[in-house]
Amino acid sequence: MYDVNSKCADDFINHEEILDTLAYADENKENIELIDSIIEKAKKRKGLTHREASVLLACPVEEKNQEIYKLAEQIKKDFYGNRIVMFAPLYLSNYCINGCTYCPYHAKNKHIPRKQLSQEEIRREVIALQDMGHKRLALEAGEDPVRNTMDYYLKSIETIYSIKHKNGAIRRVNINIAATTVDNYRLLKEAGIGTYILFQETYHKESYLQLHPTGPKHDYNYHTEAMDRAMEGGVDDVGLGVLFGLDKYRYEFAGLLMHAEHLEAAFGVGPHTISVPRLKHADDINPDDFDNGIDDDTFAKIVACIRISVPYTGMIISTRENQKTRERVLHLGVSQISGGSRTSVGGYYEPEPEDQKSEQFDVSDNRTLDEVVRWLMEMDYIPSFCTACYREGRTGDRFMSLCKSGQIQNCCHPNALMTLKEYLMDYASPETKAIGDKLIDREVLNVPNEKARAVVLENLQLIQQDNRRDFRF
Numbered sequence: 345m346y347d348v349n350s351k352c353a354d355d356f357i358n359h360e361e362i363l364d365t366l367a368y369a370d371e372n373k374e375n376i377e378l379i380d381s382i383i384e385k386a387k388k389r390k391g392l393t394h395r396e397a398s399v400l401l402a403c404p405v406e407e408k409n410q411e412i413y414k415l416a417e418q419i420k421k422d423f424y425g426n427r428i429v430m431f432a433p434l435y436l437s438n439y440c441i442n443g444c445t446y447c448p449y450h451a452k453n454k455h456i457p458r459k460q461l462s463q464e465e466i467r468r469e470v471i472a473l474q475d476m477g478h479k480r481l482a483l484e485a486g487e488d489p490v491r492n493t494m495d496y497y498l499k500s501i502e503t504i505y506s507i508k509h510k511n512g513a514i515r516r517v518n519i520n521i522a523a524t525t526v527d528n529y530r531l532l533k534e535a536g537i538g539t540y541i542l543f544q545e546t547y548h549k550e551s552y553l554q555l556h557p558t559g560p561k562h563d564y565n566y567h568t569e570a571m572d573r574a575m576e577g578g579v580d581d582v583g584l585g586v587l588f589g590l591d592k593y594r595y596e597f598a599g600l601l602m603h604a605e606h607l608e609a610a611f612g613v614g615p616h617t618i619s620v621p622r623l624k625h626a627d628d629i630n631p632d633d634f635d636n637g638i639d640d641d642t643f644a645k646i647v648a649c650i651r652i653s654v655p656y657t658g659m660i661i662s663t664r665e666n667q668k669t670r671e672r673v674l675h676l677g678v679s680q681i682s683g684g685s686r687t688s689v690g691g692y693y694e695p696e697p698e699d700q701k702s703e704q705f706d707v708s709d710n711r712t713l714d715e716v717v718r719w720l721m722e723m724d725y726i727p728s729f730c731t732a733c734y735r736e737g738r739t740g741d742r743f744m745s746l747c748k749s750g751q752i753q754n755c756c757h758p759n760a761l762m763t764l765k766e767y768l769m770d771y772a773s774p775e776t777k778a779i780g781d782k783l784i785d786r787e788v789l790n791v792p793n794e795k796a797r798a799v800v801l802e803n804l805q806l807i808q809q810d811n812r813r814d815f816r817f
């Protein structure tokens with residue numbers, strides 16, 4: 345039975361509840377009175393239930409869809425302004441004992457080169473990432489209890505935080521590794537991780553079992569209940585995501601929101617981020633083998649509906665998507681993007697040789713970080729390298745209450761300008777720097793509090809003239 349508070353995955357992601365929700369959405373998808381009332385509720389910026397949001401997602405009425413897009417854009421502006429947080433993935437290892445049918449790292453793929461970065465290789469990769477200007481990483485690894493041990497992860501995190509090359513530093517390490525135990529989550533928290541990310545892949549249990557035929561990940565409930573264990577272990581910033589294309593998108597959308605509702609109900613903290621990857625071509629993987637791919641319009645609608653349903657949750661898009669798609673969804677709700685990414689194990693320090701490619705998926709946006717930063721600024725976005733919150737202890741419910749009240753903006757905006765200034769001084773090309781300096785001059789006037797504005801101006805000077813770094817609100 346559906347129970348948002350239950351600790352059992354079958355209850356909080358209840359199959360019958362999702363089917364009822366989809367039937368309800370079908371019945372009401374052209375019910376203008378109901379749709380208007382849901383849009384009015386969304387305008388209060390307190391979010392929507394999975395049922396309400398599913399009605400909007402199903403709605404085919406063009407005029408109403410335009411209202412949804414408009415509202416998503418407005419909510420995006422209200423919560424995130426024109427800032428976009430930058431990050432990069434760092435693949436530690438592609439050894440994996442699971443059999444996920446959509447991922448080239450599945451255990452039966454015998455021709456993909458298997459690699460695990462040594463601490464020395466991690467050091468080289470991190471220096472290369474710092475030299476690009478990155479401050480925030482998402483660590484990625486397959487599941488292999490013998491090779492990819494918790495000790496290996498803890499050591500890797502320590503190595504990453506310890507490297508300070510020139511003015512560089514990785515200030516926030518998020519981690520995307522297999523579901524694990526409460527004790528292990530506690531160790532990750534103590535090691536100083538930011539967000540624990542785990543994609544559900546699909547919420548449809550039957551499909552899940554087929555798509556994960558072998559390995560520990562086959563256990564749907566253990567996987568789906570991972571965020572509960574993470575929270576119990578003290579990791580209060582968790583990141584959800586589904587891989588769109590595996591099952592029907594409307595089912596996934598309802599499941600995703602039910603998961604967010606569950607975390608909110610059970611722990612008082614919703615997801616810190618939601619990622620929206622789509623299935624892509626990769627070694628041994630042809631997206632056409634999967635029947636549930638979604639087109640760009642549907643993808644945009646999903647992003648807009650997530651934005652208005654969970655306004656306080658950051659949304660992430662990777663270089664799986666090309667420049668055009670990224671541009672469209674930035675307006676509609678995405679708040680974090682990767683840039684200059686390598687999706688192979690290693691590859692930042694030196695490109696992998698052609699015959700030893702280990703990518704998890706083909707990158708659709710191959711631009712350098714400098715090009716992505718410039719592109720964002722040309723659209724009037726502020727690329728932000730901010731990592732302040734978890735370093736200031738603003739995590740979990742403390743973060744969420746600041747976010748929901750809108751007060752977080754008083755930190756995000758100044759921090760974005762100061763970290764962008766660092767980037768421009770240390771890593772940007774002359775052309776990017778010229779655009780960025782003008783943008784900062786304009787945007788600093790938008791810091792509403794007079795005292796805060798004076799502090800930002802002083803810090804910008806110190807960054808420029810005294811080579812000082814790492815100011816934050």
Ligand code: SF4
Pocket residue numbers: 440441442443444447448449450451485486487561
């Ligand atoms: S999705 Fe993750 S668990 Fe599955 S095969 Fe790929 S790396 Fe392994």
Ligand code: SF4
Pocket residue numbers: 429728730731732733734752755756757759
């Ligand atoms: S102040 Fe916090 S919420 Fe805002 S960009 Fe920085 S880390 Fe993110």
